Amino acid sequence: MIELSKVxxxxxxxxxxxxNIDLKVESGEIFGxxxxxxxxxxxxxxxxxxxxxxxxxxxxxxxxxxxKDPLKAKKQFGFVxxxxxxxxxxxxxxxxxxxxxxxxxxxxxxxxxxxxxxxxFEMTKALGDQIQSYSHGMRxxxxxxxxxxxxxxxxxxxxxxxxxxxxxxxxxxxxxxxxADKGNTVFFSTHVxxxxxxxxxxxxxxxxxxxxxxxxxxxxxxxxxxxxxxxxKIFLDMTEHE
Amino acid sequence: xxxKLLILTIAxxxxxxxxxxxxxxxxxxxxxxxxxxxxLLPMAYGIITFLTSAYDELAKVGEEGVLLSLxxxxxxxxxxxxxxxxxxxxxxxxxxxxxLLPLPIKSSHILGAKFIIVTVFEYLTGSLIFLPILIxxxxxxxxxxxxxxxxxxxxxxxxxxxxVLDSVIVMIIMRFTNLAKNKDAFRTIxxxxxxxxxxxxxxxxxxxxxxxxxxHTQLGNNSLVAITSxxxxxxxxxxxxxxxxxxxxxxxxxxxFIIVSLLGFYLFLLLGNKLYFKGVTGVSVSSxxxxxxxxxxLSRKSIRSTVIKSYVLxxxxxxxxxxxxxxxxxxxxxxxxIMLLIPILTQPKSMNGxxxxxxxxxxxTEGITGMVFVAFFGAxxxxxxxxxxxxxxxxxxxxxxxxxxxxxxxYKTQIMAKVITGVIMxxxxxxxxxxxxxIVLKLPLPLMALICVTSFLAILFSNFVGIIIDLFNxxxxxxxxxxxIKQNLNLVLSMAICVAFGGLTIFAxxxxxxxxxxxxxxxxxxxxxxxxxLYLFLKKIGSKIFSKIEY
Ligand SMILES: Nc1ncnc2c1ncn2[C@@H]1O[C@H](COP(=O)(O)OP(=O)(O)OP(=O)(O)O)[C@@H](O)[C@H]1O
Ligand SMILES: [Mg+2]
Numbered sequence: 002m003i004e005l006s007k008v009x010x011x012x013x014x015x016x017x018x019x020x021n022i023d024l025k026v027e028s029g030e031i032f033g034x035x036x037x038x039x040x041x042x043x044x045x046x047x048x049x050x051x052x053x054x055x056x057x058x059x060x061x062x063x064x065x066x067x068x069k070d071p072l073k074a075k076k077q078f079g080f081v082x083x084x085x086x087x088x089x090x091x092x093x094x095x096x097x098x099x100x101x102x103x104x105x106x107x108x109x110x111x112x113x114x115x116x117x118x119x120x121x122f123e124m125t126k127a128l129g130d131q132i133q134s135y136s137h138g139m140r141x142x143x144x145x146x147x148x149x150x151x152x153x154x155x156x157x158x159x160x161x162x163x164x165x166x167x168x169x170x171x172x173x174x175x176x177x178x179x180x181a182d183k184g185n186t187v188f189f190s191t192h193v194x195x196x197x198x199x200x201x202x203x204x205x206x207x208x209x210x211x212x213x214x215x216x217x218x219x220x221x222x223x224x225x226x227x228x229x230x231x232x233x234k235i236f237l238d239m240t241e242h243e
Numbered sequence: 244x245x246x247k248l249l250i251l252t253i254a255x256x257x258x259x260x261x262x263x264x265x266x267x268x269x270x271x272x273x274x275x276x277x278x279x280x281x282x283l284l285p286m287a288y289g290i291i292t293f294l295t296s297a298y299d300e301l302a303k304v305g306e307e308g309v310l311l312s313l314x315x316x317x318x319x320x321x322x323x324x325x326x327x328x329x330x331x332x333x334x335x336x337x338x339x340x341x342x343l344l345p346l347p348i349k350s351s352h353i354l355g356a357k358f359i360i361v362t363v364f365e366y367l368t369g370s371l372i373f374l375p376i377l378i379x380x381x382x383x384x385x386x387x388x389x390x391x392x393x394x395x396x397x398x399x400x401x402x403x404x405x406x407v408l409d410s411v412i413v414m415i416i417m418r419f420t421n422l423a424k425n426k427d428a429f430r431t432i433x434x435x436x437x438x439x440x441x442x443x444x445x446x447x448x449x450x451x452x453x454x455x456x457x458x459h460t461q462l463g464n465n466s467l468v469a470i471t472s473x474x475x476x477x478x479x480x481x482x483x484x485x486x487x488x489x490x491x492x493x494x495x496x497x498x499x500f501i502i503v504s505l506l507g508f509y510l511f512l513l514l515g516n517k518l519y520f521k522g523v524t525g526v527s528v529s530s531x532x533x534x535x536x537x538x539x540x541l542s543r544k545s546i547r548s549t550v551i552k553s554y555v556l557x558x559x560x561x562x563x564x565x566x567x568x569x570x571x572x573x574x575x576x577x578x579x580x581i582m583l584l585i586p587i588l589t590q591p592k593s594m595n596g597x598x599x600x601x602x603x604x605x606x607x608t609e610g611i612t613g614m615v616f617v618a619f620f621g622a623x624x625x626x627x628x629x630x631x632x633x634x635x636x637x638x639x640x641x642x643x644x645x646x647x648x649x650x651x652x653x654y655k656t657q658i659m660a661k662v663i664t665g666v667i668m669x670x671x672x673x674x675x676x677x678x679x680x681x682i683v684l685k686l687p688l689p690l691m692a693l694i695c696v697t698s699f700l701a702i703l704f705s706n707f708v709g710i711i712i713d714l715f716n717x718x719x720x721x722x723x724x725x726x727x728i729k730q731n732l733n734l735v736l737s738m739a740i741c742v743a744f745g746g747l748t749i750f751a752x753x754x755x756x757x758x759x760x761x762x763x764x765x766x767x768x769x770x771x772x773x774x775x776x777l778y779l780f781l782k783k784i785g786s787k788i789f790s791k792i793e794y
Contacts, residue, residue: 050649053793071790075651087643090427090564091557094536098545102553103650112545116538129536131564133427 008058018044020210033201034190041210042190078155079148085140093128104151118146137164158189208240252356282739294379312482314376319478323405330409336567336725354515365402397481403504407511414518430566477503554660567725575630576672580679613759617752621745623698627669628741631734633709636661637717654786669702700770707777709737
């Protein structure tokens with residue numbers, strides 16, 4: 002479960018990158034966070050994960066306040082950042098072990114997990130190489146594996162599908178579904194409306210830091226009285242630049 | 244200068260020395276410069292006092308010109324030595340060439356711009372050594388306007404030939420990088436070879452000269468002059484130009500000096516066009532074996548360990564595997580023992596008896612032990628800060644600093660892991676110097692062991708100081724790794740502070756005239772206390788500052 006209340010962040014006082022956002026993501030659901038470039042998605046996610054401190058408001062992860070109880074709250078979630086260019090000098094398995102140590106994964110469990118994940122993401126042949134030698138999609142995969150290895154209850158992913166091939170992207174979606182069905186929370190941002198339409202239980206749309214809509218996709222269609230219109234059209238209308 | 248070349252140079256440099264727009268950061272930066280200047284003041288004072296008295300002594304025998312020729316020679320050598328690092332960093336470890344190649348820029352402009360960048364760095368190095376000499380000589384000899392004009396010209400030209408030599412050495416060795424499979428590793432090894440080669444050539448040529456001319460007992464016996472007048476014969480022209488600034492021959496010498504330097508630069512461009520671009524492309528490529536790891540191997544390699552151990556290991560891996568970090572942070576620890584060895588190895592055979600012998604004898608003298616002790620302690624403060632591991636440990640995270648903030652590891656643990664990494668390499672550096680000291684200088688082993696145990700406090704101190712400075716003002720906005728270190732004032736500042744503390748400690752011990760036991764006890768007490776205070780500061784306030792760092 003993720004709860005944001007009255008969260009605000011501005012970078013240089015003039016413009017608010019995130020403006021007074023209230024949002025509740027329930028356990029057991031996949032939640033899509035939509036919005037055009039520069040809308041404030043990454044900024045919101047950075048505040049949820051403790052990377053940025055909000056100017057105002059509070060954020061709870063599974064009931065734990067990220068600014069008051071940061072260590073416990075941080076143990077609850079796994080985070081996939083929007084750029085996968087991290088730890089390029091480490092080898093794949095070194096990175097996975099490093100993440101396991103940080104999140105206290107026992108020896109036996111981590112080995113099973115590494116084998117399972119590398120099979121599912123078809124990365125078995127890459128684990129011995131430096132991440133530097135990976136392609137963009139492979140880097141994305143190893144970061145996702147690093148998150149899944151410690152089995153967090155909340156997943157927070159910033160544009161996780163970018164750069165993934167259809168098979169990997171399918172695997173990820175499948176895993177997101179499995180995770181949510183076990184009563185866990187999946188929160189991800191995306192530009193790809195098809196993805197949102199297919200797998201999200203609920204979505205929120207953000208533009209210029211303000212939340213425009215939050216609810217089920219059918220509700221969104223009903224809300225904008227454009228039944229039969231493509232989601233793309235709704236999205237474009239909604240986030241139109243005045 | 245060509246306008247395009249100028250624009251390119253500025254563009255390549257910009258990232259390093261840009262002045263922040265935000266007011267709070269501006270103030271921080273200005274404050275940084277002030278502290279830096281203040282901590283360098285005692286050193287400057289010392290240098291000027293030393294030079295003034297040296298001038299007076301030499302003037303008595305009518306040989307004050309030696310100050311200049313020696314000064315130019317020493318400066319040229321120091322510029323050459325540091326130039327090896329600068330050229331490697333600027334030419335090979337800044338990944339900007341791949342971005343420049345697709346642009347319509349002449350290759351000679353790229354080479355020229357990089358050369359100028361190195362030259363500007365060298366002016367900073369030169370201003371520490373050469374500038375005081377020029378000024379003291381000018382003031383003492385009552386040199387007129389002409390002297391200062393010549394001095395400026397020679398100051399500006401001096402780095403050219405040493406840098407040409409540096410870059411030719413580096414380019415020749417790096418030329419073969421593209422043939423290698425694991426480019427990172429090859430580049431690192433090449434860098435090591437280039438340094439050994441550079442140091443080796445200067446050592447050998449000096450030895451040769453000294454053995455040849457062992458007959459006469461002139462200043463030529465002075466090691467550094469010999470090295471430089473051999474490798475940089477042109478530097479003599481500069482000295483002659485300055486000494487004779489009063490008459491026409493001064494003009495001729497200065498003119499010749501500049502012409503020779505320009506020819507050197509032209510040679511560099513010619514060779515650079517042939518060698519450089521073939522060696523530099525494909526920089527950030529590493530090999531991939533695409534081999535499956537066996538289940539047994541995986542079991543062996545995925546053993547749980549503590550967070551702090553795992554974190555330190557990660558830091559070390561990155562330091563060792565990133566060429567720019569390896570050269571500046573790891574290799575640096577082995578440079579000082581080599582520096583210690585150069586003058587010893589270059590002793591001419593005929594002088595062995597009174598060279599090292601005398602030194603060894605001196606070190607064995609009763610009563611000098613305390614001095615040796617505190618000198619080593621002070622040197623360790625400097626040496627362990629010079630690797631910059633702690634002072635750039637936050638900066639090195641760069642744009643990935645967000646990682647440190649979302650993992651469930653508290654900031655105190657992360658800070659300590661970074662300190663431990665620096666301390667480990669500091670100890671490695673200390674041990675390598677100790678080995679040289681025990682074997683070559685024949686310092687007694689028990690004494691050396693005591694020195695090492697005490698100097699641990701010095702290593703701890705310099706790492707604490709380093710990371711505190713970096714926490715306050717980390718340089719996170721860089722686009723290639725060498726900028727995180729080479730163009731990072733935090734490293735300079737932490738070195739300056741450690742040098743100031745080292746100097747102060749040595750000064751205090753001499754003034755107070757302590758014996759060995761008193762020295763050990765007071766060093767342990769004072770630095771034990773300082774380290775504890777810094778630790779508490781890091782634990783309480785350091786973690787808070789860390790949590791506020793935003794990219
Ligand atoms: N470090 C920063 N400093 C100043 N402004 C920033 C910073 N990071 C983001 N912004 C601004 O905040 C606003 C929101 O940016 P954000 O990265 O959250 O957008 P986004 O929704 O993730 O966009 P995209 O779809 O392109 O990833 C933008 O106007 C951006 O310019
Ligand atoms: Mg974004």
